[in-house]
Amino acid sequence: MLGPEPGSTPPALLRNFCIIAHIDHGKSTLADRMLQHTGVVDERAMRAQYLDRMDIERERGITIKSQAVRMPFAKSTGDDAGTVYVLNMIDTPGHVDFTYEVSRSLEACEGAILLVDAAQGIEAQTLANLYLALDADLHIIPVLNKIDLPGAQPEKYAEEIAGILGGDPDDVLRVSAKTGEGVENLLNVIVDQVPPPEGDADAPARALIFDSVYDTYRGVVTYVRVVDGSLSHRDRIKMMSTGAVHEMLEVGVISPEPLKESRLRVGEVGYLITGVKEVRQSRVGDTVTSAGKPAAEPLGGYQHPNPMVFSGLYPIDGDDYPTLRDALEKLQLNDAALQFEPESSGALGFGFRIGFLGLLHLEIVRERLEREFNLDLISTAPNVVYRVEMEDGSEVVVTNPSEYPTGGKIAKVYEPIVDATVLAPSEYIGAIMELCQMRRGKLQGMDYLSEDRVEIRYTLPMGEIMFDFFDQLKSRTKGYASLNYEPSGEQPADLVKVDILLQGEIVDAFSAIVHRDSAYSYGVALAGKLKELIPRQQFEVPIQAAIGARIIARETIRAMRKDVLAKCYGGDISRKRKLLEKQKEGKKRMKMVGRVEVPQEAFIAALSTSEPKSS
């Protein structure tokens, strides 16, 4: 089917929408079904979950980067049956770390499908994204998916959604993305309900960047929604946040492969290529205008992405340091939020301190480094950013615990906090509150979504959710709880730096900033854990936890007395020699902390995100 010509589609025939859904609630399957139904992708060319491109995304079932697909659709119901519309489906990232990217994707739309698993109900992150969509004045179409599942409870969850949106449960559509049931109806509803874009066709061009992707062959591909005017492939364009001017090499739409066009007009969604090589030069949220006839004001809402979580990444083999640097530079081409700078650790050698949007972002980057660049890495425990006010009025921003100012001149320390929302069956309220309380949370409110599901709101120190908070939440609620959080400023806190000393020497990689009340249990737990992890040496090794010069916990690794194979006769010799060769090889992988040999495994285990349990 030939739809209206890209570049000249009247806004009245355009519908720009996105899908808001939780991981596993079937967004990608629904997107696939729409692509198929509109004939954009045929059965044979259908790669399962077409929109999720990267392996990691596919394995984790999440979408990191959004894309936009143009689908011509012939209306099959109502007075306008037979009219061919253009539906632009804009894919949104689904995780808490990418809230800002989600909000920019939403800004590019007039409508949103709220997709909820009919067997599970709405999840906390979906609810958070729904609120973002409502803030952006999007028209919401609530849809229950997976109605073919035996465990589906469409009545219950329709009521829940209606309760949240303030509508009628009967207005909640029901589909099975898997079987295709209800999908055509949904397409018709999108045309009927989602408003067409409004914009000034004759004004100077303004287009919102909602995604920016590095492509090995083409450089940066920038996805835009044209809000006013139009962008032609002959234009020189200007990024309004920086004033940088670029030659336009190509404009086009995705359907689902890139189709080169002469221009993108008001209300349309498509891509542009300018020849820039790094996504940092084409940032999400920025406004693109024509360099020749620039707009006076950019579109609102642009933010520079600020890393919230820092971690040191070190190659296990020191020789891999240049490889790690190259790999980070390559990842940065495609990840404007990734920040890094070299640092060195007495214990771990040379590495990088890396800033991430959040824990998932950290995990994804680390996994890509290990998988795509074949690197073995140690990462230090993730930490948040602390702001320290000194008595002399100066200020120190701490992104690495070992740089925490020492001495008595600290006036005040501020820690970042988040507003967290937990959705869970009401039977787990007690367990959830206990956990949040333990993590220094302040209850902000609680609402029932339905008879047996609640929304619990807490303010929590961000540092307190770095260590296995989500795992704990899941295990305390048998997996039913969902969590969303967003940064909400900072608060003064009574924090201290706990150092770990081996034989009297501070091991910088183990320093942590913790609340004064939990410093003791943290020190005892980590010292105990290290005692188990560090093998006995030829001499006694004291392990101490200290706040400044004050020792708060102590363990001792006794000197090793026996390291000998009792029997060594004819048949043992080859085997024993090979064992010794292996042991000597293993010795090379030891890190020396003073005279103490610490196996890499001890660092990895001690720094793993599972929290040391205080006994």
Place this chain on the structure above:
Amino acid sequence: MTAEGATAREWGRSFGLYLHVPFCDVRCGYCDFNTYTSDELGEGATRAQYADSALAEIALAREAVGQRRVDTVFVGGGTPTQLASSELVRMLRGIEDAFGFAPDVEVTTEANPDSVTPASLAELRDGGFTRISFGMQSAVPHVLAMLDRTHDPAGVPQAVRWAREAGFDQVSVDLIYGTPTESVDDWRRTVEDALAMEPDHISAYALIVEQGTAFARKVNRGQVTMPDDDETADKYVLADDLFAQAGLQWYELSNWARDDAARCRHNLGYWYSGDWWGIGPGAHSHVAGERWWNVKHPAAYAQRVSAGASPRMDGERLDDASRRLEDVMLRIRLREGIERSALAGDPEPLIAQGLLEPRGDRVVLTLDGRLLADHVVRELT
């Protein structure tokens, strides 16, 4: 060149024959040796047929090695005394006929205290065996039970007495320490009981958990707990002290002897990298810079040698680096120690730590150093 250096070279030229007897009455839970109970054997590999298979390999060995006098013979297992003495003697004759013996040949057999009689011991002695080593392991019934050893501890002094009466000048006992449930006092009793028999030689081994054994499975499942290394170290120090008081000096990490003549020369051949040929299924050999080992199952072994084929399963030729590593690894275990010139690493820090002591141009393990010998080897190579 010191006298000890000359000894090392001399030992390095010795030629030993190891004869493996792969039979046991009961499989002990801790043992990972290549041995089989009667139920586990197939066609062509019965006890009665074993000597013929061994003699066939002896003939192959003679062909490969050529004319070379045998300095030492060691019959181990398994339980050699599961075979009739006449069969053990028949194999020994086969070795002597093929190679010839040095005038002072040492011929040792291992023996289970409850599978010997005065008559069987006399037959061995008369047949040319000069040395016997009894598997005593422990004097304490609950420790023996943990090791699956079935002999009555009271039978050991009796077996030693019979061996003396049969004319054995060299009698050794094997002990194991560090068995789960063994107390320090249990071990002291074992050592004292062993010394009361006035053996010429004692081997004492810390129990090693060999993966793949029934015992290892018990440890892995947490059914038994291995004693703390510190306690096992204490037991070593205790034994070394009691042995010395009784006139037995260490000459290798796990071996003590009344005098130089009571040392096991066959085993010294291993530690000085002499040549030896191992006869029997799973036996290891080391001749002319090459190591190899035989197929393990007695039936497969019997089939090969009866067809005149080599029972060799696999092997390796040692490069210089491996040979140097082995040399340090083996010779550091001995009271003679090793010349500094043979070491790649600096011994001084280990001397300062009290793990090594200098003696002329050599270094020798101290008592603490013996307990940390593997660490010392890693530092010195």
